Amino acid sequence: MEKQTVTIYDVAREAAVSMATVSRVVNGNPNVKPATRKKVLEVIDRLDYRPNAVARGLASKKTTTVGVIIPDVTNAYFSSLARGIDDIAMMYKYNIILTNSDENGGKEVQVLNTLMAKQVDGIIFMGNQVTDELREEFRRSKAPIVLAGSVDAEKTQPSVNIDYVAAVAEAVKNLIDHGNEKIAFVSGSMDQAINHDYRLKGYKKALKDAGIAYDDKLVFETDYTYKAGQSLEPALSAAGATAAFVGDDELAAGVMNGLTDAGVAVPDEFEVITSNDTKLTELVRPKMSSITQPLYDIGAVAMRLLTKLMNNETVDENTVILPYGLMKRSSTK
Amino acid sequence: MEKQTVTIYDVAREAAVSMATVSRVVNGNPNVKPATRKKVLEVIDRLDYRPNAVARGLASKKTTTVGVIIPDVTNAYFSSLARGIDDIAMMYKYNIILTNSDENGGKEVQVLNTLMAKQVDGIIFMGNQVTDELREEFRRSKAPIVLAGSVDAEKTQPSVNIDYVAAVAEAVKNLIDHGNEKIAFVSGSMDQAINHDYRLKGYKKALKDAGIAYDDKLVFETDYTYKAGQSLEPALSAAGATAAFVGDDELAAGVMNGLTDAGVAVPDEFEVITSNDTKLTELVRPKMSSITQPLYDIGAVAMRLLTKLMNNETVDENTVILPYGLMKRSSTK
DNA sequence: CTTTGATGTGAAAGCGTTTTCACCCTTGCG
DNA sequence: CGCAAGGGTGAAAACGCTTTCACATCAAAG
Numbered sequence: 270m271e272k273q274t275v276t277i278y279d280v281a282r283e284a285a286v287s288m289a290t291v292s293r294v295v296n297g298n299p300n301v302k303p304a305t306r307k308k309v310l311e312v313i314d315r316l317d318y319r320p321n322a323v324a325r326g327l328a329s330k331k332t333t334t335v336g337v338i339i340p341d342v343t344n345a346y347f348s349s350l351a352r353g354i355d356d357i358a359m360m361y362k363y364n365i366i367l368t369n370s371d372e373n374g375g376k377e378v379q380v381l382n383t384l385m386a387k388q389v390d391g392i393i394f395m396g397n398q399v400t401d402e403l404r405e406e407f408r409r410s411k412a413p414i415v416l417a418g419s420v421d422a423e424k425t426q427p428s429v430n431i432d433y434v435a436a437v438a439e440a441v442k443n444l445i446d447h448g449n450e451k452i453a454f455v456s457g458s459m460d461q462a463i464n465h466d467y468r469l470k471g472y473k474k475a476l477k478d479a480g481i482a483y484d485d486k487l488v489f490e491t492d493y494t495y496k497a498g499q500s501l502e503p504a505l506s507a508a509g510a511t512a513a514f515v516g517d518d519e520l521a522a523g524v525m526n527g528l529t530d531a532g533v534a535v536p537d538e539f540e541v542i543t544s545n546d547t548k549l550t551e552l553v554r555p556k557m558s559s560i561t562q563p564l565y566d567i568g569a570v571a572m573r574l575l576t577k578l579m580n581n582e583t584v585d586e587n588t589v590i591l592p593y594g595l596m597k598r599s600s601t602k
Numbered sequence: 603m604e605k606q607t608v609t610i611y612d613v614a615r616e617a618a619v620s621m622a623t624v625s626r627v628v629n630g631n632p633n634v635k636p637a638t639r640k641k642v643l644e645v646i647d648r649l650d651y652r653p654n655a656v657a658r659g660l661a662s663k664k665t666t667t668v669g670v671i672i673p674d675v676t677n678a679y680f681s682s683l684a685r686g687i688d689d690i691a692m693m694y695k696y697n698i699i700l701t702n703s704d705e706n707g708g709k710e711v712q713v714l715n716t717l718m719a720k721q722v723d724g725i726i727f728m729g730n731q732v733t734d735e736l737r738e739e740f741r742r743s744k745a746p747i748v749l750a751g752s753v754d755a756e757k758t759q760p761s762v763n764i765d766y767v768a769a770v771a772e773a774v775k776n777l778i779d780h781g782n783e784k785i786a787f788v789s790g791s792m793d794q795a796i797n798h799d800y801r802l803k804g805y806k807k808a809l810k811d812a813g814i815a816y817d818d819k820l821v822f823e824t825d826y827t828y829k830a831g832q833s834l835e836p837a838l839s840a841a842g843a844t845a846a847f848v849g850d851d852e853l854a855a856g857v858m859n860g861l862t863d864a865g866v867a868v869p870d871e872f873e874v875i876t877s878n879d880t881k882l883t884e885l886v887r888p889k890m891s892s893i894t895q896p897l898y899d900i901g902a903v904a905m906r907l908l909t910k911l912m913n914n915e916t917v918d919e920n921t922v923i924l925p926y927g928l929m930k931r932s933s934t935k
Numbered sequence: 936c937t938t939t940g941a942t943g944t945g946a947a948a949g950c951g952t953t954t955t956c957a958c959c960c961t962t963g964c965g
Numbered sequence: 966c967g968c969a970a971g972g973g974t975g976a977a978a979a980c981g982c983t984t985t986c987a988c989a990t991c992a993a994a995g
Contacts, residue, residue: 286975288975301973321950322952325953326952327657328954351700365699367698388655495881519881549885552859552886609981622944626943657983660980661983662982663950
């Protein structure tokens with residue numbers, strides 16, 4: 270006994286009107302006589318009719334779903350953005366097709382293609398390594414694409430971010446103001462635009478402003494994982510660093526715990542400041558000082574921007590920069 | 603200049619074959635002469651033809667997308683499951699429509715309906731408060747639905763879990779073995795089957811086995827948030843508890859930090875054991891002992907089970923129970 | 936040679952909507 | 966009273982595929 274699906278045609282027949290009319294009442298088209306509307310509504314209710322979104326998508330060329338490409342849902346930073354995205358999407362009646370990319374270029378291209386095949390109305394992309402191939406796919410897309418919490422060196426796509434350069438510069442300046450001269454820069458892959466073109470720039474700027482020479486021995490390129498951070502302590506100490514700016518909270522937690530476990534007192538002997546202000550910062554002891562970012566809002570604003578783009582509304586500014594801050598907790602003096 | 607879409611018809615014309623044949627080569631149907639296949643493939647490549655998944659979905663009644671209902675992506679437990687789900691989904695060529703429900707019954711019903719309207723081939727549901735209304739929707743669905751890391755008192759749906767009763771009993775027994783007699787049971791809402799029908803049962807069983815009387819003053823029903831845990835300390839102390847079993851890692855971190863901040867030494871004066879073995883357990887100090895669950899696998903297996911259901915393959919067991927363990931870290935003696 | 940059974944291919948009917956057009960009624964107004 | 970202007974409705978054509986069915990074609994078998 271396969272479950273029977275009732276179609277718009279069934280409703281039309283039962284209500285003794287045309288499919289067009291049923292379609293009109295379903296879509297809230299005002300050009301329907303109240304009496305007719307009522308009659309149709311009753312039949313819809315009686316038959317428990319539910320419009321088939323796929324057919325609707327084919328006919329109208331709109332699917333009310335948007336694709337979301339995320340490096341890893343499991344990462345607190347990205348999942349916070351995702352939450353903002355989904356909430357706003359739901360508010361505007363969109364659904365989200367979510368895919369993890371691991372920031373793997375090949376996978377990203379492939380995912381992008383299947384999203385486009387599925388006729389999503391728009392796409393939100395998170396990831397900081399926009400390859401040429403990827404950029405080419407972006408161009409090919411007829412659906413608007415906005416970057417959330419992610420930067421591309423060639424600022425060709427709409428995006429929502431904070432001013433990473435300024436934020437990092439301020440964070441590092443803070444460390445400098447506390448008397449640190451050997452400040453480590455710990456981040457993920459330098460292939461990522463956000464690290465190479467933004468954070469590092471901010472780091473260098475702060476050093477320069479303070480008249481401290483840049484030393485690439487203090488730059489640590491690693492993975493965005495707790496373990497990677499934890500095992501960084503020997504190297505950090507060997508380099509003579511007395512403080513560190515870290516590009517990811519989980520990584521920072523690792524760095525800090527690695528330090529602590531090795532008997533290095535944070536913040537007295539070593540200060541740590543991190544970047545994303547996720548929940549983690551409050552969980553660890555000492556609590557981590559951090560650049561603050563409106564994580565949820567970055568996602569939410571990106572989605573909102575996307576809705577405008579999808580509706581062909583004119584948007585004043587394609588690149589939106591949200592405010593950041595600095596939150597002093599206990600991992601800095 | 604709206605981007606032009608090339609359809610199967612264009613390919614057919616260019617290759618001088620019928621749509622049917624193009625469809626065959628696109629779908630890997632073997633009944634096509636190699637020469638024809640080659641010709642078609644060339645045209646496809648030249649025209650950069652990409653099949654429209656929506657049209658395909660309408661014609662074939664399969665969308666190769668599955669719905670995923672998750673309480674909150676931002677929660678480490680659930681996002682781990684989600685990661686397992688997505689990876690396996692991708693492996694089997696499915697995409698995921700992800701929606702946050704906040705375990706809100708009304709929202710869940712609504713989401714379920716839009717998922718069904720979008721003709722998803724299957725659904726994975728996470729959430730522990732299956733209301734009657736929701737159960738009714740489950741029944742209505744023609745797409746198979748499996749519960750992941752979630753239980754329903756009426757075990758009517760396929761599901762993937764661990765044996766919560768036994769796991770909690772073992773965890774609590776561990777606490778008892780350390781000499782604790784006043785053990786707090788800290789969890790989220792008791793309306794959730796997992797708390798009321800499983801964890802609490804395990805807790806009571808352990809007490810009973812040890813001949814300790816159950817005291818509902820030691821049961822703390824709260825939110826699954828860090829803050830909630832943190833502010834629990836006064837109550838915990840007032841109740842005279844010397845240990846606690848906690849139903850969520852973030853909550854547990856809060857409990858532990860609240861205790862520590864109030865000057866209660868963990869684990870010397872108070873032991874804490876948590877439930878989900880997420881990354882958090884390793885980040886906090888002391889590291890938290892926990893029931894271990896194969897989080898990623900629960901998601902992965904649930905998705906795998908769903909693929910079978912979607913293919914009408916016979917499955918030996920609708921209810922799969924994965925193994926759990928107990929990981930002693932530093933929040934217990 | 937004819938028959939048989941694969942094998943390869945095309946025509947056309949869906950799939951369940953939206954949307955365009957055309958048409959018919961009412962109204963209101965000069 | 967005649968007519969323009971809408972409001973309300975239906976017929977039917979898309980939308981871009983899959984799939985069924987029938988029809989050729991061709992090689993092997995009788």
